[in-house]
Amino acid sequence: MKLIKVYQKLTVVFFSMVFTLILAGTANADVAGGQKIFEAKECGACHLTKGPNQDKTFEDKLKRKGPDLWFAGSKFKKEWLVKWLQDPKPIRQMAYNSIEKKNPGDHSKLSGKEAGDVTDYLMTLTSKDVVTGTIQAKKDLMGKMVFEKKQGCYGCHSSMRGAKVAGGLTGPSLVDAGKRLQGDWIYAYLKNPQAIIPVKRMPTYAGVLNDSEMKSVASYVASF
Amino acid sequence: MKKGIISGVIIIVLALCFVLQGQGFGASPGENYKWYCAQCHGLNGKGDGPNATKEQPVTPRDHTDTKGMSKLTDADIENVIRDGGKATGKSTMMPPWGKTMTDAEIKELVKYLRQLCKC
Numbered sequence: 001m002k003l004i005k006v007y008q009k010l011t012v013v014f015f016s017m018v019f020t021l022i023l024a025g026t027a028n029a030d031v032a033g034g035q036k037i038f039e040a041k042e043c044g045a046c047h048l049t050k051g052p053n054q055d056k057t058f059e060d061k062l063k064r065k066g067p068d069l070w071f072a073g074s075k076f077k078k079e080w081l082v083k084w085l086q087d088p089k090p091i092r093q094m095a096y097n098s099i100e101k102k103n104p105g106d107h108s109k110l111s112g113k114e115a116g117d118v119t120d121y122l123m124t125l126t127s128k129d130v131v132t133g134t135i136q137a138k139k140d141l142m143g144k145m146v147f148e149k150k151q152g153c154y155g156c157h158s159s160m161r162g163a164k165v166a167g168g169l170t171g172p173s174l175v176d177a178g179k180r181l182q183g184d185w186i187y188a189y190l191k192n193p194q195a196i197i198p199v200k201r202m203p204t205y206a207g208v209l210n211d212s213e214m215k216s217v218a219s220y221v222a223s224f
Numbered sequence: 225m226k227k228g229i230i231s232g233v234i235i236i237v238l239a240l241c242f243v244l245q246g247q248g249f250g251a252s253p254g255e256n257y258k259w260y261c262a263q264c265h266g267l268n269g270k271g272d273g274p275n276a277t278k279e280q281p282v283t284p285r286d287h288t289d290t291k292g293m294s295k296l297t298d299a300d301i302e303n304v305i306r307d308g309g310k311a312t313g314k315s316t317m318m319p320p321w322g323k324t325m326t327d328a329e330i331k332e333l334v335k336y337l338r339q340l341c342k343c
Contacts, residue, residue, distance in 0.1 A: 152317035168275030204323040
């Protein structure tokens with residue numbers, strides 16, 4: 001009787017292991033499949049996937065045709081990314097790297113399956129400089145004060161001002177930023193922009209804002 | 225011994241100066257202007273950059289305005305670039321660039337603005 005129970009247990013363990021391996025295999029297949037799609041569609045012609053970014057001059061930056069993705073898994077929310085890749089509405093009003101041309105809104109559109117696989121691949125790309133679990137999204141009062149009063153963040157980033165979208169056009173829109181961005185990435189970028197986006201048009205706020213203010217702004221923006 | 229201490233202090237002070245100021249990219253004043261300032265002030269400095277939208281609470285300064293610009297001293301301009309509008313009693317919509325450009329670049333930018341305003 002005891003022997004039968006042991007066999008039953010072993011059978012359960014065996015099938016659990018097989019099932020886990022199948023699942024892991026499928027997940028890896030999605031990542032590998034996503035990378036294949038990414039390469040086949042030549043996404044790398046515009047997006048950097050091997051970081052860190054080594055840009056040293058404006059010229060280096062101007063050669064780039066789209067935002068870096070080498071930290072995509074640290075930056076984006078997975079649920080947002082998979083949806084956006086199927087319906088890529090512009091996040092930037094201006095064309096990437098331009099303050100003269102409007103964003104033509106011609107980003108490639110992926111099917112549901114492709115978007116899922118590419119998202120699985122992109123979410124594996126992370127930066128060691130983004131520490132997860134540091135920033136919680138919340139309507140942080142200090143963050144709001146820094147964003148709106150102490151610094152004029154909306155000078156370059158459009159965001160909701162009451163019920164209206166308002167603000168500048170040269171920075172990426174921060175409307176619904178919390179659905180798109182991980183607060184930990186926002187904080188890491190504010191704290192050490194050199195490690196994330198070394199050449200940028202945004203002022204460096206490390207040394208202007210203190211650590212607590214940077215955390216508050218990141219929490220606040222992540223709550224949008 | 226004394227010389228060693230003095231050299232040590234000088235090295236620390238120089239290192240601190242390097243760390244505390246902005247890190248530039250070796251660009252010319254014109255390039256810095258077009259890269260950073262033009263976002264709000266426009267490529268030709270007329271205060272008509274893409275961020276100068278109708279909804280903004282203030283209008284970016286027109287750097288070609290000879291009369292208005294001539295009221296500002298070089299130190300005023302340098303301070304507002306380095307520490308932002310708030311530090312000089314102006315709008316916080318003008319951000320601080322002191323950690324973005326080096327002190328030398330900011331001083332060169334002041335000269336560039338003087339060319340724009342012809343003042």
